[in-house]
Amino acid sequence: MNKTVKGRWRLAVALGVAATLGVSGCGLNEDNGSSGGSSAGASVLRIGTTTDVSNFNPLQSLSKTDSWVLNAMYPHLLRIDENNKKAPELAKEYRYEDDGRTAVFVLRDDFKWSDGKPVVAEDVKFSAEMIMKYKLGNVAAKLTWVDSIEAPDATTVKFKLSQPYAPFAEGVGFWMSIVPKHVFESAGDLSKFPNDSNWVGAGPFVLDSMTKGQRYVMKRNEHYPLAPGGKAAVSQVEYRVYPDVNTMMLALRNGDIDMMGTPVPVSAAKTFENDSKIKLEKVGALGFAHLTYNMNNKHLAKQEVRQALSMSVDTKAIISSVLQGDGQQMAGPISPIFADYDNTEIQPYAYDPEGAKAKLDAAGYKDADNDGFFDGLTIGVACDQSNANITRVVQLFRESAAKAGIKLENECVERNTFLTRTKNGEYDIDATQWGVFDNPMDQLRSTYLSSNPGGINYNLLKSDEMDKLIDDAAGTTDPEAFKAKIRNIDKVVHEQAYLTPLYVENFRFAYNASRFTGFVASPSDLLGMVTAYSLAQVTPVK
Amino acid sequence: MVRFVLSRALKAVLTVWIAITSTFFLLRLLPGDPTTLMVEGDMTPEMQAALLKTYGLDRPLWEQYVSYLRELLQGNLGISFRQIQPVTDIILDRLPWTLLLAGTAFVLTVAVGIPIGVTAAVHRGKLMDRLLQGFGISANALFVPSVAILLLVFFGAQLGWFPIGGAIDPDSRGAAAYLSLAHHLVLPVLSLVLVQLGPYALTLRTNMIEVLGEDYIRAAQARGLSARRRVWKHGLRNAILPALTLMGLQLGTLVGGAVLTETVFAYPGVGRLIYEAVGQQDYPVIQGAFIMLAVTVVVANALTDMLYAVLNPRIRL
Numbered sequence: 001m002n003k004t005v006k007g008r009w010r011l012a013v014a015l016g017v018a019a020t021l022g023v024s025g026c027g028l029n030e031d032n033g034s035s036g037g038s039s040a041g042a043s044v045l046r047i048g049t050t051t052d053v054s055n056f057n058p059l060q061s062l063s064k065t066d067s068w069v070l071n072a073m074y075p076h077l078l079r080i081d082e083n084n085k086k087a088p089e090l091a092k093e094y095r096y097e098d099d100g101r102t103a104v105f106v107l108r109d110d111f112k113w114s115d116g117k118p119v120v121a122e123d124v125k126f127s128a129e130m131i132m133k134y135k136l137g138n139v140a141a142k143l144t145w146v147d148s149i150e151a152p153d154a155t156t157v158k159f160k161l162s163q164p165y166a167p168f169a170e171g172v173g174f175w176m177s178i179v180p181k182h183v184f185e186s187a188g189d190l191s192k193f194p195n196d197s198n199w200v201g202a203g204p205f206v207l208d209s210m211t212k213g214q215r216y217v218m219k220r221n222e223h224y225p226l227a228p229g230g231k232a233a234v235s236q237v238e239y240r241v242y243p244d245v246n247t248m249m250l251a252l253r254n255g256d257i258d259m260m261g262t263p264v265p266v267s268a269a270k271t272f273e274n275d276s277k278i279k280l281e282k283v284g285a286l287g288f289a290h291l292t293y294n295m296n297n298k299h300l301a302k303q304e305v306r307q308a309l310s311m312s313v314d315t316k317a318i319i320s321s322v323l324q325g326d327g328q329q330m331a332g333p334i335s336p337i338f339a340d341y342d343n344t345e346i347q348p349y350a351y352d353p354e355g356a357k358a359k360l361d362a363a364g365y366k367d368a369d370n371d372g373f374f375d376g377l378t379i380g381v382a383c384d385q386s387n388a389n390i391t392r393v394v395q396l397f398r399e400s401a402a403k404a405g406i407k408l409e410n411e412c413v414e415r416n417t418f419l420t421r422t423k424n425g426e427y428d429i430d431a432t433q434w435g436v437f438d439n440p441m442d443q444l445r446s447t448y449l450s451s452n453p454g455g456i457n458y459n460l461l462k463s464d465e466m467d468k469l470i471d472d473a474a475g476t477t478d479p480e481a482f483k484a485k486i487r488n489i490d491k492v493v494h495e496q497a498y499l500t501p502l503y504v505e506n507f508r509f510a511y512n513a514s515r516f517t518g519f520v521a522s523p524s525d526l527l528g529m530v531t532a533y534s535l536a537q538v539t540p541v542k
Numbered sequence: 543m544v545r546f547v548l549s550r551a552l553k554a555v556l557t558v559w560i561a562i563t564s565t566f567f568l569l570r571l572l573p574g575d576p577t578t579l580m581v582e583g584d585m586t587p588e589m590q591a592a593l594l595k596t597y598g599l600d601r602p603l604w605e606q607y608v609s610y611l612r613e614l615l616q617g618n619l620g621i622s623f624r625q626i627q628p629v630t631d632i633i634l635d636r637l638p639w640t641l642l643l644a645g646t647a648f649v650l651t652v653a654v655g656i657p658i659g660v661t662a663a664v665h666r667g668k669l670m671d672r673l674l675q676g677f678g679i680s681a682n683a684l685f686v687p688s689v690a691i692l693l694l695v696f697f698g699a700q701l702g703w704f705p706i707g708g709a710i711d712p713d714s715r716g717a718a719a720y721l722s723l724a725h726h727l728v729l730p731v732l733s734l735v736l737v738q739l740g741p742y743a744l745t746l747r748t749n750m751i752e753v754l755g756e757d758y759i760r761a762a763q764a765r766g767l768s769a770r771r772r773v774w775k776h777g778l779r780n781a782i783l784p785a786l787t788l789m790g791l792q793l794g795t796l797v798g799g800a801v802l803t804e805t806v807f808a809y810p811g812v813g814r815l816i817y818e819a820v821g822q823q824d825y826p827v828i829q830g831a832f833i834m835l836a837v838t839v840v841v842a843n844a845l846t847d848m849l850y851a852v853l854n855p856r857i858r859l
Contacts, residue, residue: 055626063624194626243808244691254698455587
């Protein structure tokens with residue numbers, strides 16, 4: 001009997017092991033018929049990413065981590081260089097004609113798709129027309145002004161605009177991916193095209209295979225004119241998925257990956273200090289943290305209250321405490337990262353609780369019950385509690401505002417709830433961080449126009465004066481006059497204190513300098529060190 | 543017996559339907575919609591409306607529900623909002639990894655938990671028993687991600703014995719692939735087993751102590767049966783009955799634990815898929831994954847009930 005029981009157990013265990021291994025065996029092969037390849041070879045660059053590629057269609061994808069892979073594969077007309085300026089990529093130059101009503105891009109003639117066909121103006125025209133037709137991704141909003149597109153020859157693309165819009169070329173040039181017409185046109189409705197196999201790209205690397213949940217293997221495109229020598233020095237780029245940033249940092253230290261695509265958190269940067277192999281590259285942000293005041297609130301509609309609140313925020317202490325000193329102060333809504341547009345004549349509101357009190361006194365607010373707070377002046381501050389930095393900012397703001405007699409209520413909530421409230425205007429003060437603004441004009445239009453075209457006019461501002469100033473600047477095609485008008489709007493917003501800018505943070509990207517060198521960082525955590533241009537410049541350390 | 547099986551099957555179907563319905567409506571009760579979490583700005587209300595229409599979320603709730611059930615009955619879990627792929631394919635891609643992880647952890651918990659629980663009961667009050675109790679109570683307080691990251695730092699980064707995350711070296715082939723698979727499996731399984739083992743062994747110990755005091759055990763002793771036979775054959779068969787229920791319930795906890803374990807260890811299973819889908823409000827993927835989990839837990843519990851009935855004929859009455 002005992003023997004029978006033992007026999008059954010053995011059989012069960014054997015069956016279990018066979019079943020689990022057999023079942024898992026179906027996941028042992030890579031998709032798209034991988035040719036395999038040594039993953040830790042000298043010229044294989046392994047990059048940590050936080051999530052799988054969710055959508056391989058570059059015209060449609062809205063995910064930051066998707067863009068790391070897709071940008072290396074599909075060229076853009078322009079890129080942002082290390083000085084935060086637009087630089088040529090597929091387009092070697094751009095200009096405006098017809099008093100700004102036509103934007104003309106002149107393309108390079110040496111870009112090639114990985115199947116050997118040249119990248120031509122028809123590809124650009126097709127990409128833009130498909131985005132407009134199916135309203136794909138976030139580029140559709142940037143093509144609002146386009147009446148028609150022409151490709152008179154293989155290297156010229158003309159966008160006919162319904163009205164002049166100064167940063168049109170910069171916005172579209174930076175954001176729009178160019179896809180191969182000869183591949184995508186057979187897919188029909190591009191809003192339903194997953195593009196998840198047999199990739200054809202014209203960036204320095206093209207996806208070759210993937211093991212979902214684990215890695216994405218990109219092989220070098222043998223024709224990439226922006227790389228020294230006409231092709232990247234790295235033969236293969238692998239994105240490896242680590243959802244937890246702590247695990248990713250361990251993987252970098254352990255040599256399992258060569259760089260992190262995602263920035264190293266401020267609090268964790270010190271862990272790499274004693275590691276001689278790991279180098280941290282610092283880049284600025286294309287967004288900034290801010291407090292935005294809801295103009296529908298009866299107190300916040302008053303300029304004196306907004307100014308008093310701006311004087312109650314100790315931004316220097318915030319930068320010191322939240323960013324450990326590694327951030328820049330701002331005065332108006334234009335980030336100092338855009339040096340040509342930032343109005344340097346204006347200064348941030350100095351932290352002055354007594355001055356803020358005096359301002360509120362003058363505005364008629366009283367503290368009749370002597371509880372240290374102005375009567376009836378209780379204001380909520382909403383934020384996304386998953387953002388540790390902003391949550392800490394709100395705590396510090398509450399404490400400093402209390403010294404000015406302003407009672408603030410912490411209304412930080414779960415991210416979805418926060419975004420929904422923000423969308424519905426259900427907040428007094430919105431404490432948040434803008435992600436990426438590639439140019440100041442798009443930023444000002446999105447955040448201050450009464451028509452709220454981008455849905456992020458969080459002030460809910462309806463001001464004829466601001467509308468006029470913005471529309472006037474938007475139609476100015478003379479570069480110097482355009483810059484002057486932006487600087488003026490910067491000043492007006494500062495005086496009105498529609499928002500209190502808090503800081504522009506720096507991002508740190510970590511990589512193994514003993515294996516690779518030559519990265520060219522671009523601002524923000526959108527692409528950081530993994531732009532197509534940067535990956536094409538990287539060389540293995542010999 | 544047929545009636546018993548039928549009644550259990552009916553209850554299982556009802557439970558799954560409740561799980562499907564509550565998941566469907568709870569997701570839609572959440573603040574916002576799938577467009578809320580897409581990149582900030584530059585999405586006009588018209589574009590949002592167009593996206594919601596594409597996702598079918600512009601229709602009345604009841605209409606969405608009826609249509610979802612209709613599709614489900616035909617085995618169609620829908621299309622992922624973000625990945626534009628059938629949810630069934632996405633889940634089937636990830637399921638084997640979770641089965642391997644949770645299955646191995648489950649088998650190991652039982653295989654190690656039974657001898658520990660029995661030995662502690664037999665040596666009640668002695669050092670071995672006290673150690674188990676200490677471990678069992680501490681294990682109740684363990685949090686899967688904390689254990690996981692500690693194991694990773696010590697055995698992965700410090701000692702370098704195990705890889706930092708992943709499920710397999712994608713370049714390995716043949717036997718090396720299976721070795722790599724096992725190598726990557728050790729730490730995630732250990733995290734789950736460490737958390738599950740204590741409570742399981744403690745439950746078994748308590749049952750065993752009770753059973754060992756029963757008359758029929760004393761009678762077996764009087765009949766001259768060896769201690770080993772008394773404990774392992776007569777005692778364990780009865781003590782394991784309540785533990786069986788716990789095993790069924792533990793399967794649900796294991797799968798829940800897998801969400802966190804898979805995230806920390808970068809393990810490509812269904813748990814991580816849920817983590818990512820929740821972050822993106824990808825309703826079809828979340829629904830599909832929850833239905834799959836609900837079915838797994840319900841089937842496991844139904845099987846446990848039936849096994850219970852086989853082992854203990856009284857409950858069939």
